[in-house]
């Protein structure tokens with residue numbers, strides 16, 4: 478008999494490492510969270526009520542700024558930020574291609590033009606030099622994305638923004654609880670965007686937050702999330718008044734009171750959860766250090782990584798197959814790996830509407846061929862972590 482691999486890959490009929498699929502990310506709710514929501518469900522305020530402002534205050538304190546504005550999801554938060562900055566038709570906003578489509582879509586919602594700037598090939602964070610080269614008289618803002626949970630080079634990005642008199646936005650949806658030069662993510666740009674989708678650091682089901690030190694921006698954003706109306710129902714009730722004015726065209730981007738109660742309960746656990754994410758990352762780093770076929774993304778020295786994602790790159794010249802086969806093999810072993818992201822400029826919408834083409838952003842496109850996100854979330858236990866490592870070793874060994 479020819480020498481068969483010791484443990485046959487599940488993809489070819491062998492026993493999988495796990496029977497049930499381990500997702501790449503997942504929420505963690507305890508009884509305190511459930512009780513916090515139930516309490517609001519029994520109260521008078523289901524939507525905008527006291528929990529909204531209370532959550533906003535706790536969030537602002539957590540990230541070390543004056544103001545936080547809660548909205549219905551992270552995408553709404555991005556849109557609200559674009560509105561607050563006065564982004565409109567004819568304006569350009571710079572954004573990296575390695576991100577979730579929403580980071581760029583928010584620019585298009587306001588009728589402006591997204592201008593992509595390539596990422597650094599080692600960290601996959603927006604490259605300040607590429608940003609600088611894309612600035613024109615029409616550029617109004619830069620959206621940096623703290624990809625995977627690692628803060629970008631905010632010193633350089635803020636210098637660029639200031640010298641061109643434009644605004645800096647941090648899409649920090651991956652990085653709540655992270656730090657840059659010991660400053661919390663959420664305080665690094667003019668406006669900082671968070672999501673509370675269940676795979677993110679804390680959840681309210683759906684939910685989003687913008688943090689800022691600028692009280693005028695915060696005021697504008699609170700009006701925008703409420704149809705462009707200058708007072709909300711809760712405020713009018715407290716003031717005993719029926720009067721309100723719609724001063725601009727806004728949206729209904731409000732977050733409900735019970736979701737804010739959930740978020741308020743969840744954020745208490747943030748520091749512990751970030752530590753757990755960092756510990757899982759450390760276990761992976763150690764296990765993969767002697768596997769030349771894969772390498773984790775490069776770490777910046779000046780950051781504390783919040784690890785929304787743990788991303789590895791496949792060294793394809795050392796592997797006898799392509800990413801798709803590795804992906805399918807790991808999935809068959811019960812490891813719910815994922816790919817973050819298909820570069821935004823390659824999506825048909827952007828190619829058709831903004832004339833983007835393959836080949837335009839070589840670092841992003843090369844990374845896309847090689848990146849895989851492994852499961853990482855605070856509720857993972859040691860067995861789960863071992864399963865991921867064992868499956869990775871099994872699959873890589875089979876193809877190396």
Ligand SMILES: *Cc1c(COP(=O)(O)O)cnc(C)c1O
Pocket residue numbers: 550551552553576577579580622648650651671672673674683684685
């Ligand atoms: C999750 C995410 C968003 C969008 O958040 P939603 O709450 O799902 O709308 C935007 N940008 C990035 C980078 C994200 O990861």
